[in-house]
Amino acid sequence: MPFAFRDVISILDYSREDLELLFKTTDKIRELLEKKSSLNYLDGKIAALLFLEPSTRTMYSFQTAVYRLGGKALVFTSEQATSLAKGENYADTIRMFDSYSDVIIIRSKYEGTARFAAEIAEKPVINGGDGRHEHPTQAMIDLYTIRYFFGRIDGLTIGILGDLKYARTIASLLYGLTLYNPRKIYLISPGVLRLREEVRKKILERNLPITEVSRLDEVIEELDVLYVTRIQKERYPDPIEYEKVKNLYKITPETLTKVKENFKILHPLPKIDEIDPRIDNTKYAGYFQQAKLGVPLRMALLLLVLGLWR
Amino acid sequence: MPFAFRDVISILDYSREDLELLFKTTDKIRELLEKKSSLNYLDGKIAALLFLEPSTRTMYSFQTAVYRLGGKALVFTSEQATSLAKGENYADTIRMFDSYSDVIIIRSKYEGTARFAAEIAEKPVINGGDGRHEHPTQAMIDLYTIRYFFGRIDGLTIGILGDLKYARTIASLLYGLTLYNPRKIYLISPGVLRLREEVRKKILERNLPITEVSRLDEVIEELDVLYVTRIQKERYPDPIEYEKVKNLYKITPETLTKVKENFKILHPLPKIDEIDPRIDNTKYAGYFQQAKLGVPLRMALLLLVLGLWR
């Protein structure tokens, strides 16, 4: 029972077998959803969605997961949080939702928020993203999506492009990949946005076969999967430097002329302009399917965490 | 099947027979609601309510309709939209809600938003008002309310007063009236707020018997229905001009001394000061009933659009 009544804080807390259980449950949920638009496992249950940092994707994806399971949601957003009695003890806010709900999903721009909430709450806490730290459910979705497209993760060559320094989804995805045996992981980014040392250390300890490169065109032909995140101009120390490199990291139809037959692009979304919209309707675009798979995966996770699946 | 799995963008897409089907379904829903406060046709279904422009009436009316049918709602308001990752592709936002929900209801201050959303989404899209363009479900409610009070629309004399230039409810109502044979339509407004040319053209092509007048007192005795909208001071090029005319368009008990026995005032609401509150409790005030009828009508529309009514 690796999930039942346990908090979901970091993907590093799980083994490959744990993830396989989650993925098989997701497969089963998807089958059930083909027959019926909602299930009723969460009838009478309440999820607290505490989104202290603005978010739409993750929030509505979880809310949809709760609804498709027959549950109800208490939604607490950053807009409401700012109108809180100034200075209320954060721990007391968690205690309040803990006493109202059956499970707490929390997102915050501060690292460690989810773990702190988990220490206070009696109910299970799911990390919906904490600062630039981790976003475990996104990594679960990313891995499940690769498995969905290729039937496996082992043996694949995966490029990860963009803001490797600040994107929490990338840290969590890399941690998750250490549980598998990909052939090669290319980390593609300009020098200033390379992996943070703490992340690099953890994945090297776990023998992930990473290679750091600066240019996508050097490796694109080898890739089975390209995972794209956005490079934010603001992160660049020098705007002129940014202008010089930015086009190296944009995905256009031209970028894709020599890719493999089954090549897929993933992206945690929202995307801005890092992927040319002309790619959206090609067979290479895996990101919309990835977003869609988020709902059954989060349904599976909620069921396992609440001990409602057998 | 004029409604099933089709988008609801403009009232011009419907025939008189289509509207009759909608109205008879609404009659039936009202009967059912007398016995039971909610029905369960939408059990397990999710409606996405995307209100990118502030709104309360339309939003809560739709949300109530969804709830009274047993469904759930993902509510996305303009307050949340403004905290979105700046610059996200609007199409991607629609795709997200399309993959989460069974039907999308969208309101925006930009013309054509609903049609654009309908082109992207696989799920049916209902226009909840797009700029000054159209508000088809409001027009359906308006027509249904006239039918509710008079048993018919044909043969009636209907005054439409106020901001004929910018009010989207008026464009949609006039389009809807072209499907019927009212005796006469008086368009009552100051010169600067007369009908836009595109709207006038469409209704004249369809032979709606309109007469444009500047003063309510000239025609009030003839009217069966007076449909009121607000004249906004800001719309007036000259504030002194505004002060001179504004009282001609306010409805007071004095205005109503010579009206017909069954005369009714309608208003899409919210109203500010264009109708004297002393009228609220008279038999002439039809607007609160009109707002009430919005819920069963939108329930009927949702059921027809989702193919759940037979």
Added chain:
Amino acid sequence: MPFAFRDVISILDYSREDLELLFKTTDKIRELLEKKSSLNYLDGKIAALLFLEPSTRTMYSFQTAVYRLGGKALVFTSEQATSLAKGENYADTIRMFDSYSDVIIIRSKYEGTARFAAEIAEKPVINGGDGRHEHPTQAMIDLYTIRYFFGRIDGLTIGILGDLKYARTIASLLYGLTLYNPRKIYLISPGVLRLREEVRKKILERNLPITEVSRLDEVIEELDVLYVTRIQKERYPDPIEYEKVKNLYKITPETLTKVKENFKILHPLPKIDEIDPRIDNTKYAGYFQQAKLGVPLRMALLLLVLGLWR
């Protein structure tokens, strides 16, 4: 039937027998919730939660109560209210929610809002706090919590500390206590924050045995219950004066060295720094349990008000 289809505006509208009925219903609800996380008495029913003043505790507590009864909620917050069509008639807003919902819960920073809403609405209205006037459901929870910890209210010595002048929870709690026979009520506050004359008058008329004191340490040993509210710096005419007295009204472990064995601290929450967090995990801290009891009590109240409990 003291509750069925009646508005809940002031705790002064109830007798001791009425409250006993409410408390016994709460006992029963708590028993039911031990077996099942939600009940279904409100299936198909809609509660309108109009929180025109920012609030989280009361709002989420009521929303949880509605959800745990199987009902649905239309939530209208101050953030949404401010984006309303400016100038809409407040009465019309109430009428709108009255026609959409089965019960209205309203909170506002203006005194008398709930009573005004009750005059307009056909559906029952529950006061969720109106200005510094009253907060009847909080007082019901406070009294129920005392009864929960001590099995009775009669004969107890209760200290009420803090902002006795502006805190609406204190006015309502004192009114509620007049229905019982406590041994003694100590009102503990600095001179500038003593009880408002209107409140003092009402409770003296009803013979509540109050004693006003300025220092907690004079009476702490006698107390069975200490009800704490926050003293806001802004309420103090002179900041230097505030600095001098503030520590007299902070509850620390040192404050509690000589309290009675079963002594309990209550607080309507949120608390800021008026209670030292080291007290949170002691047996004296009754406030978290008090918050928790709010949900079944509000469930009981909703059921009684909607005539759904027998």
